[in-house]
Amino acid sequence: xxxxxxxxxxxxxxxxxxxxxxxxxxxxxxxxxxxxxxxxxxxxxxxxxxxxxxxxxxxxxxxxxxxxxxxxxxxxxxxxxxxxxxxxxxxxxxxxxxxxxxxxxxxxxxxxxxxxxxxxxxxxxxxxxxxxxxxxxxxxxxxxxxxxxxxxxxxxxxxxxxxxxxxxxxxxxxxxxxxxxxxxxxxxxxxxxxxxxxxxxxxxxxxxxxxxxxxxxxxxxxxxxxxxxxxxxxxxxxxxxxxxxxxxxxxxxxxxxxxxxxxxxxxxxx
Amino acid sequence: xxxxxxxxxxxxxxxxxxxxxxxxxxxxxxxxxxxxxxxxxxxxxxxxxxxxxxxxxxxxxxxxxxxxxxxxxxxxxxxxxxxxxxxxxxxxxxxxxxxxxxxxxxxxxxxxxxxxxxxxxxxxxxxxxxxxxxxxxxxxxxxxxxxxxxxxxxxxxxxxxxxxxxxxxxxxxxxxxxxxxxxxxxxxxxxxxxxxxxxxxxxxxxxxxxxxxxxxxxxxxxxxxxxxxxxxxxxxxxxxxxxxxxxxxxx
Numbered sequence: 001x002x003x004x005x006x007x008x009x010x011x012x013x014x015x016x017x018x019x020x021x022x023x024x025x026x027x028x029x030x031x032x033x034x035x036x037x038x039x040x041x042x043x044x045x046x047x048x049x050x051x052x053x054x055x056x057x058x059x060x061x062x063x064x065x066x067x068x069x070x071x072x073x074x075x076x077x078x079x080x081x082x083x084x085x086x087x088x089x090x091x092x093x094x095x096x097x098x099x100x101x102x103x104x105x106x107x108x109x110x111x112x113x114x115x116x117x118x119x120x121x122x123x124x125x126x127x128x129x130x131x132x133x134x135x136x137x138x139x140x141x142x143x144x145x146x147x148x149x150x151x152x153x154x155x156x157x158x159x160x161x162x163x164x165x166x167x168x169x170x171x172x173x174x175x176x177x178x179x180x181x182x183x184x185x186x187x188x189x190x191x192x193x194x195x196x197x198x199x200x201x202x203x204x205x206x207x208x209x210x211x212x213x214x215x216x217x218x219x220x221x222x223x224x225x226x227x228x229x230x231x232x233x234x235x236x237x238x239x240x241x242x243x244x245x246x247x248x249x250x251x252x253x254x255x256x257x258x259x260x261x262x263x264x265x266x267x268x269x270x
Numbered sequence: 271x272x273x274x275x276x277x278x279x280x281x282x283x284x285x286x287x288x289x290x291x292x293x294x295x296x297x298x299x300x301x302x303x304x305x306x307x308x309x310x311x312x313x314x315x316x317x318x319x320x321x322x323x324x325x326x327x328x329x330x331x332x333x334x335x336x337x338x339x340x341x342x343x344x345x346x347x348x349x350x351x352x353x354x355x356x357x358x359x360x361x362x363x364x365x366x367x368x369x370x371x372x373x374x375x376x377x378x379x380x381x382x383x384x385x386x387x388x389x390x391x392x393x394x395x396x397x398x399x400x401x402x403x404x405x406x407x408x409x410x411x412x413x414x415x416x417x418x419x420x421x422x423x424x425x426x427x428x429x430x431x432x433x434x435x436x437x438x439x440x441x442x443x444x445x446x447x448x449x450x451x452x453x454x455x456x457x458x459x460x461x462x463x464x465x466x467x468x469x470x471x472x473x474x475x476x477x478x479x480x481x482x483x484x485x486x487x488x489x490x491x492x493x494x495x496x497x498x499x500x501x502x503x504x505x506x507x508x509x510x511x512x513x514x515x516x517x518x519x520x521x
Contacts, residue, residue: 017385024382028373102368103386104345104360264348268282 014109021113022120040124044080048073048132055200063202066231067136070145074230075199075223077125082165082219083190085118089169090176090186097270107263108256111169119162133230146233153235154226160248161222167251170259177266197223218247271438271469272320272343277352279313279338279493312338313349314493322358322437325470327484327501329477329508335493336473340440343471358437358469361387372416376407376426379415383430397433404459405429406452421448432459435466442473477505 030036052069055061062068089111093100096110133145176182197219203211214220221244225236236244312335320326328336341347342354344362369386370379380401384394394401402408405426415423425448432439441460448456457479464470464483474480480487480501487504489496497504510516 013388016391017388020382020385024371024374024378027378028371031373098368099386101341101346103362105386267347 010106014106017105018109018113018116021109022117025114025117026120037124040121041128044073044077044125045128047080048076051076051200061201062142063231065143067141067143067145069141070133070136070230071202071227072200073129073132074227075197077122077129078161078223078226079194079197079199079219080125081118081122082161082168083194084121085115085165086169086172087186087190088114088118089166090172090182093173093177093266094180094270100270101267107266108170108259111173111259112166115162115166115169119165145230148229148233150229150233150235153241154229156241157222157225157236157244160244163248163252164218164222167248167253167255170252170255174255174259174262177269178262193217193219199223218251221247271322271324271357272471273353273355274319274343275317275353277313277316277339277342277349277354278311279335279342279347280350281310281312283308283310312493313342316352316490316493316495318488318495318498320469320471322469323467324486325464325472325484327480327487328471328473328490329475329480329487329505330490330496331512334490336490337442338493339490340442340471340473344440356438359388359434360438360440361431361434361436362440370415370423370427373414375412375414376418377411379426380430383427387431387434389434393434401429401433404433404455421452424448425452428456432456432463435463436468438469438471439463440471443475477509481505 026037030039033039035042048069051072055072056068063071092110092114093107099105100107132140133147136143136145137147172182172186176186196214197217198214203214203220206214221240225240225244228234228236316339328339330336338347340362342349343356344360345356346362369383371382374382380398381391381394385391402411405428407422407426410418410422415426418426428448439460460470460483470483472480472484484501486498487501487508488498489504489508497507506516
């Protein structure tokens, strides 16, 4: 109880710092760019356009009965968030070394601030995403996406997805302090992870046995839950929603535990 | 206010090298046996306490462990052994400007650095003009810190760090910041804080400023306390040991 109170107090105390770090990231990111924050909206749209052309026109990927564009963009923005947030979180501790070695600051602030910063960008990308869904209603693509009351579940799924991302972020930022090779290893892991997550293809094209294995991929669970609402208008089963919650809490607990265990040693390794 | 009991701090000098394949490979072919861990005790069995309002000077040659001691007190490092208890808010000035982002303007950096030091937004809003005034950088507020000279950066950092009246102030050789005028100003600011009852841990190689500011002095050598005592006596003893001649008193 006391511990929980302390954590909350700490969060309050450092929430201003968190906000400062996030605004700093925004300012630095869009410094000297003409379009500035518009890029947050434009970038996913252009990315999706490229992928859509490559996969639906050249490779002839499609989804029977649903809008392939929405299918693609849902997977794309979610994976993009995950990869960008975890990547940023990973380097955050090491790159803030100058600070850590001079002033006492709770170190978990850095990876979490990065996940939040990329998260704000992610929320911005939901605008073009939703516009796309609306456009399919008026005839963009072959099939319309669905708009329904189950959309109210999406914030829950995204929240779990966010917790999951923080968990991974804490874990790898901690590892990378001790093992700088992680920067490279994780890049490769992400590439593999990208191809093993059905972002542009559908799981059905794989052999049944492989499908089973692919379902253990947490990202698959998150993305599929959102897709089933948006594309099919179907509510994800309670089991799925439960599993998503468990993945999120479990990963976050693991990440926090490892981070907490090792954070006092950081200073000798940076 | 501050209490250190048997504080020891161990560094593992081997860490840098042991952790690569290259080294493992070389060791393998060189037929080296597992080498002993290279340990280095930066602090050994340090105990002393500082009362509220006291100004303590730390002296000792380079690498004696003074800065490590400050880091232990400010909570940046946890001691390997022993306990440190600190009552009161600490304002660390261990190294000025560590929290600056060179891409941001001075204005933005005041907020960023302030938040790093644990100030609230309201507090910075309120004190903003004082900070700017003290730093003498009014005309450069919206220029990125990247373009500042090192003296300007230090001035800004000093102004941010000293705007609070912290209960405990940790100072590592910073009175040599800026031009002569600013040095004088920052010294006066320090004196003012000391008069206001701030507890100070002060590291400096300038015996002159130590004599001027400190109530007591802790002399550290090779991570161990050589002596704790009255400022003037200890400064003289220290000077004699280091230089082989008497320290000429100013007065």
